[in-house]
Amino acid sequence: MGALVGDPVRAGMLAVLMDGSERAAGELARQAGASPQAASAHLSLxxxxxxxxVSARGRHRYYRLRDADVAHAIETLSFAANLAGRKTEHLAPALKHARRCYDHIAGALGVAICDSLILKGRVIAGSDGFAISAAGHEWLAKLDLSPPHAMRRAAVRPCLDWTEGRPHIAGWLGAALCERLQTACGLKRNSQNRALTLTPKGRALLGEYFGLEWRWREHA
Amino acid sequence: MGALVGDPVRAGMLAVLMDGSERAAGELARQAGASPQAASAHLSLxxxxxxxxVSARGRHRYYRLRDADVAHAIETLSFAANLAGRKTEHLAPALKHARRCYDHIAGALGVAICDSLILKGRVIAGSDGFAISAAGHEWLAKLDLSPPHAMRRAAVRPCLDWTEGRPHIAGWLGAALCERLQTACGLKRNSQNRALTLTPKGRALLGEYFGLEWRWREHA
DNA sequence: TCTTCGTTACAGGACATCCTGAAACATCAC
DNA sequence: GTGATGTTTCAGGATGTCCTGTAACGAAGA
Structure with missing residues (x-):
């Protein structure tokens, strides 16, 4: 298993797919810098x-992470590798600022949102994970974001952010918030990498939803 | 880096050293099932x-984990691999019950102690990690366990338990509690693996220190 | 239908990894 | 000093991984 993610080509593919998108084999090959044949072998592994x-549509085969659990495992793994290994200095600042982690928001912005939700008592941080409080459910209802009654995945879950070293919001809530900010044109996805760009409108929404005065600068 | 821990021999060595002990090269070779020459090569890597x-004493060379950070990284890594990979069914129940994680207590017992400390307000669980509360410092003083004034490592830190999937207590406090329970003959170390055995005296101490009625059974 | 494109499957060779055997070095016991 | 033990180093060979051809298969487009 460690060997699977240890290969640089496969690691690159997984990194690209960590935004939850699905990509064709050829595109993954290009992004990871490998020939189509080699890429195909890696994807099979x-x-x-x-x-x-994988899902085949037309003459393309689109690969994606199997589910949110796999994404969570990879994110945690990155954090662990980060702990023992190198620094994140070489990383694009945009990625450290905000990025997609499967279907929710990670990076400094994701952690800030998480902090806000806990500070305002909308999410309770227990030793066994997170939970949505009564006040949180009220708040969600006002945003027209109430969780569905039957749900397979956890309503809210902490996900260890590997650039910040602190949890951000995952689970249904994380996905819902991320989707809301995107449909409201507050966040724009970068098609090349996992980065998310905050629009002026998004900045206003952060204040409205979370009471955040978002000003980000990379601390050296 | 992923390749380092991916090799089964090296993984075995690291698993043995995860109890924070230091072992001679030959002993590690035996435990990992490798020849002395092969083991030496792996240890060099x-x-x-x-x-x-490593520290040389006499004709032996004793290897140990470099520091608590490395141990923390490996523990987190195990958790991540566990998330994506196989189950822990095959594990010795004693290891799931209580074991050393570098210098503190992990396993079901470690998580239970962590829960107790948070429930009683001695440790505060924030989104940015743990902290010792005022009440906690008072409690520690009564146990004659006040933290030293100048300390390099964090006073208390959550460490993701890879068998329980929830945090246990690490950092200075974790090490101090583990040492206290051992010197009081409440916990006995197994010299072969990382397992910790709870003595009757230890059971009493759990009640005295943490208000725990410790009865453990493996839940299938 | 025929061609083109995306993808996979199967050979081959290059390369790295891992182990064993012999041997050197250091330390301890006598 | 001499021998035994623990550890490392070096050379060799076996094994496995990874990549590049070449070729096959399927679907889309002319």
Whole structure:
């Protein structure tokens, strides 16, 4: 298993897919800098390893992370590798600022949102994970974001942010917030990498939703 | 880096050293099931990789994890691999019950102690980690366990338990509690693996210190 | 239908990894 | 000093991984 993610080509593919998108085999090959044949072999390994899922449409085969659990595992793994290994200095600042982690927001922005939700008592941080408080449910209802009654995944879950070293919001809530900010044109996805760009409108929404005065600068 | 821990022999060595002990090269070779020459090569790699430290005494060379940070990274890594990979069914129940994680207590017991400390307000669980509360410092003083004034490592830190999937207590406090329970003969170390055995006296101390009625059974 | 494109499958060779055997070095016991 | 033990180093060979051809398969487009 460690060997699966240890290969640089496969690691690159997984990094690209960590935004929750699905990509064709050829595109993954280009992004990871490998030939189509080599990429196909790597993708087969990842598929057998249970990390990816695939769906064929037309003459393309689109690969994606199998589910949110796999994404969570990879994010945690990155954090652990980060602890023992190198620094994140070389990383694009945009990625450290805000990025997609499967289907929710990660990076400094994701952690800030998480902090706000806990500070305002909308999410309770227990030792066994997170939970949505009564006040939180009220707040969600006002935003027309009440969780569905039957839900397979956890309503809210902490996900260890590997650039910040602190949790951000995952689970249903994380996905819902991320989707809301995107449909409201507050966040724009970068099609090349996992980065998310905050629009002026998004800045206003952060204040409205979370009471955040968002000013980000990279601390050296 | 992923390749370092991916090799089964090296993984075995690291697993043995995760109890914070230091072991001679030959002993590690036996435990990992490798020849002395092969083991020496693996240990060199781990040393170069910054995961191990070594100290020569006599004709032995004793290897140990470099520091608590490395141990923390490996514990988190195990958790991540666990998330994506196989189950822990095959594990010795004693290890799931209580074990050393570098210098503090992990496993079901470690998580239970962590829960108790938070429930009683002695440790505050924030989104940015743990902290010792005023009440906690009072409680520690009564136990004659006040933290030293100048301390390099964090006073208390959550460490993701890879068998329980929830945090246990690490940092200075984790080490102090673990040492206290051992010197009071409440916990006995197994010299073969990382397991910790709870003595009757230890059971009493759990009640005295943490208000825990400790009865453990493996839940299938 | 025929061609083109995306993808996969199967050979081959290059390369790295891992182990074993022999040997050197250091320390301890006698 | 001599021998035994623990550890490392070096050379060799086996094994496995990874990549590049070449070729096959399927779907889309002319």
């Amino acid at each position: 990842l598929l057998d390893g249970g990390l990816l899922a | 781990l040393l170069d990789g910054g995961l191990l430290a």
